[in-house]
């Protein structure tokens with residue numbers, strides 16, 4: 001029997017209203033992995049969990065919102081969807097559009113999209129348009145298009161995206177039998193922290209949760225408009241999925257942090273990369289660089305003694321590391337060439353063990 005996607009599992013809680021058809025790739029129900037080696041390596045006295053949303057059908061959390069947005073669009077008669085994207089929204093929109101049999105159009109910041117994400121959109125049959133500008137400029141263009149063409153925007157300014165993304169919080173609570181003490185996320189366009197916080201509050205409203213978590217959001221230092229208090233014209237970071245200078249859900253992120261007693265802070269690219277490599281090497285979890293911003297932030301705050309002893313901390317890992325193979329290949333570990341005869345192979349093994 002199919003386990004179903006998030007719409008099948010959470011139904012009315014997502015507040016989507018009647019849908020016909022439901023467009024699903026059985027997204028959600030992703031692993032919540034407890035850290036053993038990384039906490040030991042970093043001497044953290046917390047119980048740390050990774051919500052690995054890279055295990056979704058298109059390998060990022062975007063699928064949670066996309067099943068909702070595309071189902072709603074198609075139920076309302078849409079024939080085509082459009083989005084601006086740093087890569088993952090495009091991959092997800094294209095996949096769900098293919099599944100629904102409608103057209104997809106994606107606008108990407110030229111030259112700043114990870115290879116795997118671009119390959120996905122092309123494979124799923126989207127019309128892929130490179131824009132000579134950044135994500136924020138691509139989104140501004142997208143907003144003009146529905147006036148001229150019969151297109152539904154599936155960026156997170158589409159409220160159904162946020163509704164679907166609430167499901168990550170539901171899953172964490174279901175699995176932990178309650179709320180974590182802290183929930184950390186990377187912040188780009190800020191839809192996910194907004195949605196996750198809303199999900200926790202929704203679960204509290206319907207009596208499935210008593211105490212709410214403290215929300216922590218982390219922006220990349222070169223793309224930290226919320227922390228810096230003003231839009232960033234030319235955001236820069238190696239974490240391309242959060243390379244955003246003027247987040248659409250800015251207010252939602254600020255509210256999530258302030259209403260929960262949490263914070264939005266920034267982490268440097270060096271800290272992001274340290275967390276990225278550490279996660280793969282010590283836990284066997286390969287997440288993309290932007291995903292590692294949540295862990296980088298938790299490590300940074302842990303060093304200041306922020307977390308009480310043994311508290312439960314969840315880090316959302318937003319996307320799969322395979323999406324950005326170019327970044328991964330900068331890792332220190334290199335392939336060792338041999339001539340192929342047994343002696344030369346054994347020599348390598350001797351040195352490795």
Ligand SMILES: *Cc1c(COP(=O)(O)O)cnc(C)c1O
Nearest residue numbers: 088188189190191192241318319
């Ligand atoms: C979209 C995305 C983010 C940022 O999420 P927002 O909702 O825009 O804040 C972070 N990491 C990855 C991998 C993403 O795809």
